[in-house]
Amino acid sequence: MTEQQMEDLFHFYGHEDLYKRFKTPLYVTGLLDDSEAGHLEDFFDHFTLDRSTLFDEFRFWFRYFEVSRKGMDGTSPYCL
Numbered sequence: 001m002t003e004q005q006m007e008d009l010f011h012f013y014g015h016e017d018l019y020k021r022f023k024t025p026l027y028v029t030g031l032l033d034d035s036e037a038g039h040l041e042d043f044f045d046h047f048t049l050d051r052s053t054l055f056d057e058f059r060f061w062f063r064y065f066e067v068s069r070k071g072m073d074g075t076s077p078y079c080l
Contacts, residue, residue, distance in 0.1 A: 003027070005037045013044040017051055018058070025055045031062065039066065 006026060010019035026032055032040060043065050049058065 001032045001035050001037050001040065006032055006040070009037060009040050009044065013041075015044070015049060018049060018053060022055050022058065025059075029059065031059055035066070039069075042069075 003023075007019055007023075010016060010022075040062075043062055046065065047061055
């Protein structure tokens with residue numbers, strides 16, 4: 001996912017303040033580099049974040065969400 005896509009999605013879901021704080025950690029860690037925009041959209045649809053959320057919390061829950069979407073064989077149980 002590109003930096004512009006990340007910024008747009010954070011803004012669309014009302015998390016502008018989080019994006020401002022997470023911009024550098026997202027870049028340094030590459031957390032969303034290999035993710036599709038749809039994954040971040042799904043994450044925002046299923047998780048509630050507030051202004052006090054720390055980057056480490058966001059990273060933990062985003063990774064948890066990614067792993068929970070995959071089956072043991074590496075395929076998603078949500079795709080037919």
